[in-house]
Amino acid sequence: MRFLLRRTVFYLVTAWAAITVNFLLPRLLPGDPVQAMITRFQGRLSGDAVQSLYVLFGLDQNTSVLEQYLSYWGNLLTGDLGLSFTFFPTPVSEVLGQSMPWTLGLMGVTTVISFGLGTVIGVYAGWRRGTWVDALVPVTTFFSAIPYFWLGLIAIAVFAVNWQVFPAAGGYPAGMEPGFSGEFAGAVLYHAVLPAVTIVVSSVAGWILGMRNMMVTVSAEDYVLVAHAKGLSQRRVMISYAARNAILPSVSGFALSLGFVVGGTLLVEMVFSYPGIGYVLFQGVNAKDYPLMQGVFLVVTLAVLVANLLADVGYLLLDPRTRREAW
Amino acid sequence: MNEVVLEARGLTKHYRRGARAVEDVSLVLRRGRVTALVGESGSGKSTVAKLLARLVPATSGEILLRGEKPGRFREYCRSVQMIFQDPFASLNPVHRIRYTLTRPLKIHRRSETPEQLLEAVQLPADFLDRYPHELSGGQRQRVAIARALAAQPSVLLADEPVSMLDVSIRLGVLNLLRDLKERLHLAVLYITHDIASARYFADETFVMYGGQVVEGGDSETVTQHPAHPYTQLLIASAPDPDRPATSTPTPLGEPPSLGSPPDGCRFSPRCPQATPRCWTDAPPRCSLGDGHWAACWLYEEVVA
Amino acid sequence: MNAKTRAGLALLGFFGLIAVVGPWIAPYDPSAMGPDLLQPPSGAHWFGTTMTGQDVFSQVLVGTRGVLVVGLVAGVLATVLSIVIGVSAGFLGGAADELLSALSNIFLVVPALPLIIIVASFLPDSGDLLIAVVISLTAWAWGARVLRAQTLSLRNRDYVLAARATGERTWRLIVFEVLPNLTAVIASGFVGTVIFAVLLEITLSFIGVASISNWNWGTVLFWAQSNQALSQGAWWWFVPAGLCIAFLGTALALVNFGIDEYANPRLRSAGRGKVGFTPVERS
Numbered sequence: 073m074r075f076l077l078r079r080t081v082f083y084l085v086t087a088w089a090a091i092t093v094n095f096l097l098p099r100l101l102p103g104d105p106v107q108a109m110i111t112r113f114q115g116r117l118s119g120d121a122v123q124s125l126y127v128l129f130g131l132d133q134n135t136s137v138l139e140q141y142l143s144y145w146g147n148l149l150t151g152d153l154g155l156s157f158t159f160f161p162t163p164v165s166e167v168l169g170q171s172m173p174w175t176l177g178l179m180g181v182t183t184v185i186s187f188g189l190g191t192v193i194g195v196y197a198g199w200r201r202g203t204w205v206d207a208l209v210p211v212t213t214f215f216s217a218i219p220y221f222w223l224g225l226i227a228i229a230v231f232a233v234n235w236q237v238f239p240a241a242g243g244y245p246a247g248m249e250p251g252f253s254g255e256f257a258g259a260v261l262y263h264a265v266l267p268a269v270t271i272v273v274s275s276v277a278g279w280i281l282g283m284r285n286m287m288v289t290v291s292a293e294d295y296v297l298v299a300h301a302k303g304l305s306q307r308r309v310m311i312s313y314a315a316r317n318a319i320l321p322s323v324s325g326f327a328l329s330l331g332f333v334v335g336g337t338l339l340v341e342m343v344f345s346y347p348g349i350g351y352v353l354f355q356g357v358n359a360k361d362y363p364l365m366q367g368v369f370l371v372v373t374l375a376v377l378v379a380n381l382l383a384d385v386g387y388l389l390l391d392p393r394t395r396r397e398a399w
Numbered sequence: 400m401n402e403v404v405l406e407a408r409g410l411t412k413h414y415r416r417g418a419r420a421v422e423d424v425s426l427v428l429r430r431g432r433v434t435a436l437v438g439e440s441g442s443g444k445s446t447v448a449k450l451l452a453r454l455v456p457a458t459s460g461e462i463l464l465r466g467e468k469p470g471r472f473r474e475y476c477r478s479v480q481m482i483f484q485d486p487f488a489s490l491n492p493v494h495r496i497r498y499t500l501t502r503p504l505k506i507h508r509r510s511e512t513p514e515q516l517l518e519a520v521q522l523p524a525d526f527l528d529r530y531p532h533e534l535s536g537g538q539r540q541r542v543a544i545a546r547a548l549a550a551q552p553s554v555l556l557a558d559e560p561v562s563m564l565d566v567s568i569r570l571g572v573l574n575l576l577r578d579l580k581e582r583l584h585l586a587v588l589y590i591t592h593d594i595a596s597a598r599y600f601a602d603e604t605f606v607m608y609g610g611q612v613v614e615g616g617d618s619e620t621v622t623q624h625p626a627h628p629y630t631q632l633l634i635a636s637a638p639d640p641d642r643p644a645t646s647t648p649t650p651l652g653e654p655p656s657l658g659s660p661p662d663g664c665r666f667s668p669r670c671p672q673a674t675p676r677c678w679t680d681a682p683p684r685c686s687l688g689d690g691h692w693a694a695c696w697l698y699e700e701v702v703a
Numbered sequence: 704m705n706a707k708t709r710a711g712l713a714l715l716g717f718f719g720l721i722a723v724v725g726p727w728i729a730p731y732d733p734s735a736m737g738p739d740l741l742q743p744p745s746g747a748h749w750f751g752t753t754m755t756g757q758d759v760f761s762q763v764l765v766g767t768r769g770v771l772v773v774g775l776v777a778g779v780l781a782t783v784l785s786i787v788i789g790v791s792a793g794f795l796g797g798a799a800d801e802l803l804s805a806l807s808n809i810f811l812v813v814p815a816l817p818l819i820i821i822v823a824s825f826l827p828d829s830g831d832l833l834i835a836v837v838i839s840l841t842a843w844a845w846g847a848r849v850l851r852a853q854t855l856s857l858r859n860r861d862y863v864l865a866a867r868a869t870g871e872r873t874w875r876l877i878v879f880e881v882l883p884n885l886t887a888v889i890a891s892g893f894v895g896t897v898i899f900a901v902l903l904e905i906t907l908s909f910i911g912v913a914s915i916s917n918w919n920w921g922t923v924l925f926w927a928q929s930n931q932a933l934s935q936g937a938w939w940w941f942v943p944a945g946l947c948i949a950f951l952g953t954a955l956a957l958v959n960f961g962i963d964e965y966a967n968p969r970l971r972s973a974g975r976g977k978v979g980f981t982p983v984e985r986s
Contacts, residue, residue: 086809093818097825210707210957217952219902221909222924222945229933229941240934285963335816339906343928357820357910365824369817376814452868476870488861493883503869546869 079384083377090373094366095144098129099137113157121155128154128363153370154363158355164367167352172371174243175348178264179337182271187326189272190279194322195315197280198287208280216277220336224270224343231266238266241345267344271337282325286318293317320391327383330376338372401429403466404586405479405554410450410460412443420446422610423460428554428586433577435589435601435618437633443610444590445484448558451588452481477507480547484559486539490531496542497527503549516545520575537568541575548579554586555579562592573600594630595637598622606630609665616691626693629666664696672697705964711957718951721764722771729761733918744939751939754930762923763943769919770901770951773835777900780839782893785846790885792847793854794877804851810844819903823912834913838900846892853888857881891962898955905948920944 110117110125117125127143135143147153153164197205232240244250244259290296291314299313341350349368356364405428412421421443428434438444449455451462453475462469469475483489490499500513514524520541531539540560547555557576561569577600580587589601597604598618605615606627614627625631661668667677677696685698731737737756744751750759792803822837823829857863858881866880882889907913908921911929915922923944927933932940 082805082808083812085805086812089809090813094821097821209960210953213956213960214949214953217898217902217956218945218949219906219909221906222941222948225924225928225933225941226945229936229938233933233936331812331814334814335906338816339910342910353817353820354910357824357912360824362824365817365821369814369821372814372817376812380812449864454864454868473870476868481865481868483861483865485861489865491862491866491880491884494879502866502871506870543865546865550869 075388076381076384079381083381087374087377091145091148091370092141094370095141098362098366099140113160117155117161121161124152125154125363128366148370153367156356156361156364156367158352158359158361158364164363167364168349168367168371171347171349171352172375174346175337175341175350176375178267178271178341178346178348179334181264182268182275182337183330183333185268186272186275187279190276191283191319191322193276194280194283195287195310195318198284198291198318199310199314201284201288209284212277212280215273216275216281218274219339220270220274221339221343223274224267224340227266227270228343239263240266243347263346267340267346270340270344274336275333278329279322283318283322286321287314290314290318320387323383323387323390327380327387330379330383334372334376401431403427403429404464405451406463406466407447407451408461408463410447410462411458412446412450412455413458420610421450424607424610424612426451426588426605426612428588430553430586431580431584432603433580433587433589433601435591435597435604436607437591437594437597437604438607439592439633442607444592444607445558446610447607448481448556448588448590451554451556452476452479454481473506476552477550478552479554479556480550480552481556482540482543482547482558482560485563486536486543487531487563489543490539492531494530495527496529496531496534499531499542499546500527500549503546507550509549509551511549516549517542519548519579520545536564537572540564540572544572544575544579548583551583552585554588556588556590558590559592560589561596569596576600593637594622594633606633611665611694613666613695614693616687616689620689620691624691626687626691626698627666627695628670628672628697630693632671664694705961707957708961711954711959711961714950714954715958718767718771718947718954722768725764725767729758729764731758731761733757733762733765741935741937741940743937750943751937753926753940754932754937759923759940759943762918763920763947766918766920766923766944767947769831769917770904770921770948773831773838773904773919774897774901776832776835777838777842777904778893778897780836781842781896781900782846782889784839784843785850785892785896786882786889788843789847789850790854790877790881793851794858794873794881796855796858800851803847807844807847807851810841811848815841815903816906819907820910820912823907829912829914831914831917831919834904834907835900838903839896842896842899842903846889846896849888849892850885853885854881857884887962887965891959894955894959894962898952898959901948901951901955920947 110122124147127140127147151165153168156162156164156167159167193208197208228240231238239245239262243263244256245263248256248259250256296309296313299309304313337348338350338353340346341348342354345351349372353365353368355361356368405426407424407426410421410424410426411419413419424443424447426434426436426447436444436447446455450457453462453469453472464475464478490496496517497513500516503509504511504513504516513527517524517526522538522541522545526534526538526542531542534542540563544560555576560576561572564572573596576587576589579585589597591597594604594606601618603616604618604621605612606621606629607613608629614621614625614630621630622634625634661678663679664670664673664677664682667673670677674696680696682694682696683699684692684694686692687698734757737752737758739748739752740756741754742748742752748758748760750763752758753762788803788807792800792807819837819841823834826833826837863876863880866876871880904913905919905921905924908915908919909924909928911925913921915925921944924941927937927940927944930940932938
């Protein structure tokens with residue numbers, strides 16, 4: 073329990089740091105572009121909206137930084153992240169609320185598949201090292217070196233443009249009304265196939281390599297030798313002795329690499345115009361929509377922190393010693 | 400009596416996690432004399448060496464160098480040098496022997512050459528351009544001794560200097576240490592778990608148990624007429640071809656937990672001669688004459 | 704050195720060469736528009752042409768330098784940061800360690816891509832070097848973590864204590880006793896950071912956050928994407944740059960395996976086929 077408490081405190085500190093960075097960035101770096109944007113939308117923005125943008129970006133020169141910081145927190149806690157310029161005049165929080173489920177769905181499913189698949193293949197590759205399976209190493213390395221977005225481009229070129237078996241863009245057909253119908257669910261799955269496969273193919277390599285190396289390292293331990301000497305079956309030694317121990321660093325590595333996986337997912341969404349956070353970020357970047365970009369950063373960071381906490385719980389369940397990594 | 404170089408008074412070390420590694424240890428090291436500190440693993444004898452080398456700070460107690468409180472570390476280590484137990488771990492694998500020996504000469508501005516240092520430990524000069532992994536254990540330990548000599552110290556703290564070496568070369572290294580002691584008039588603290596080698600090598604012997612010194616005196620007396628039950632057991636457990644194989648009493652149980660040492664005498668849970676008093680009260684230091692003493696209730700009458 | 708490492712080094716040397724001579728051997732000015740619009744690869748244009756008749760081959764050649772420079776600069780900066788922070792944390796311990804560890808963990812957990820996008824888009828000018836600096840600020844944490852753990856295990860080695868006992872100063876203990884034993888870890892961290900930096904830089908160019916006036920492989924992809932090269936079937940516009948990224952990444956990763964295997968002999972695969980881990984006789 074102390075472990076989880078410590079971790080939770082750490083995540084809270086991290087969240088605070090991320091929010092504070094978000095607060096400081098526009099104040100440290102020249103804020104003219106935001107001012108220009110607000111001026112452009114002047115006639116169409118209500119007084120309240122202008123005020124909240126002023127608070128977010130520190131354009132109000134009459135208040136002290138501390139006052140700005142306090143009202144910034146006030147805005148955050150009421151869910152006010154300002155208005156999006158791209159989707160004018162929708163509030164940023166609303167834009168994020170609509171796109172978040174798409175990203176969570178896509179990322180959740182692909183991460184679980186990729187972690188599971190990578191672990192299984194990695195265990196096997198580590199077990200049979202020195203055989204033809206070692207050829208997996210350069211191949212997976214090659215795939216992990218390919219940027220997610222480029223693999224997505226290739227996937228679109230081959231499966232959407234050339235063969236036209238999967239849609240090239242979007243989360244569901246353009247004309248369809250979102251709802252809880254079987255027809256809609258099918259369409260969503262169909263649209264998710266290409267982005268999901270892209271993410272899995274790009275990310276699985278890392279898990280395979282990590283797991284393989286841990287297997288090779290763990291397998292030189294004496295308890296594996298003893299398990300062999302006891303005459304246990306190969307399968308049992310591989311799974312219950314070697315893999316059981318090798319998976320622990322993989323799980324803690326999982327938590328740490330989440331930030332990276334999120335980045336990849338955002339990119340894939342950009343390429344596939346998938347209606348998640350990544351695509352929203354892409355549109356925000358192109359339109360220099362600062363409130364939207366900052367909102368995305370906050371939401372994504374908080375989501376990653378929550379996911380990390382979940383991974384910690386998983387680690388706790390897997391490791392009976394509840395071995396506490398120093399950090 | 401020879402000149403006292405280093406004196407420890409009531410040295411105590413408690414680690415942060417609560418381990419009471421060293422409790423109230425007092426020692427005197429004299430020029431040209433070897434003092435042995437004997438004890439089993441975990442008795443705190445290595446910690447005493449690190450305390451005396453000032454590599455770890457003491458919780459309480461004081462160290463006096465030539466009767467004075469020592470000043471800055473660099474000045475102090477010019478006089479007090481240490482040899483580590485494991486010669487495979489105490490030489491940095493990435494540096495040639497030349498680097499290892501030149502550094503202390505530079506630090507302490509000595510005019511000797513590394514070649515002379517190697518000569519002092521009876522190694523050829525062409526070892527200078529070798530790496531530690533190219534040397535045997537005994538050769539490495541000689542290099543470690545040469546490094547310690549570079550500062551021209553007056554005290555050498557030797558923490559089990561031969562326990563990691565092959566039995567066949569131990570004597571050579573011990574004799575080297577003895578020669579150096581004679582020639583350079585060094586005060587040597589010889590830490591060991593082997594009480595037989597203390598008799599051979601040391602002028603004076605202290606026995607440690609559970610972080611405390613339980614017996615002390617000149618080596619001949621301590622090893623031939625041990626007073627403390629622990630010392631008696633220690634000597635009985637050492638193989639001796641001259642002694643007929645008799646059934647010696649084996650100590651019960653395990654070394655004491657330094658985290659929560661027993662009340663009273665720390666040896667009482669394992670002591671074959673323990674009395675109820677031993678369980679509750681710590682024994683005083685009882686003098687047995689000629690500088691020989693033991694911390695044990697058995698000798699209370701002798702004092703009184 | 705095994706075949707994998709050699710292949711990685713050779714590939715790396717090839718890209719390094721292109722980075723140096725690329726701008727001189729490029730057959731065309733990468734930005735110059737020509738009369739051949741959106742042509743597939745041919746003798747005149749090895750990698751085909753863009754919508755405006757630019758030569759893709761020249762763009763890829765010229766763009767190599769930007770990729771490698773940003774990767775190296777970011778890699779060096781991040782590695783220096785990770786050494787300073789990680790090794791100090793591990794060696795000093797105590798409150799300094801707690802503080803530096805928390806700092807690196809925060810940087811590890813916060814997703815780098817959205818953060819960099821924000822920082823880069825606030826910057827008035829996002830040239831190569833500035834991007835490299837920003838990337839290095841988010842890329843040092845992993846190396847610092849690894850180095851801290853390693854330093855922690857080296858800190859109380861006898862040879863460090865022995866050097867302290869001869870009177871060495873703390874900074875000398877860190878620089879001359881601990882650091883040389885971390886060479887393999889540092890090298891591997893450096894190569895890993897370069898991979899990370901290259902991918903991130905190309906990504907930023909592709910999204911359009913980094914300056915698109917400097918040619919690099921990401922810029923090529925940016926123009927290909929914004930001109931709908933995909934739906935027009937102009938595969939030659941985005942395939943070469945992507946393959947270059949993948950090959951460069953693979954080369955770096957292979958070099959890294961070499962370093963890892965050097966540092967951890969257990970990972971060296973046995974020459975002959977061996978199943979399982981222990982030579983157990985099986986019926």
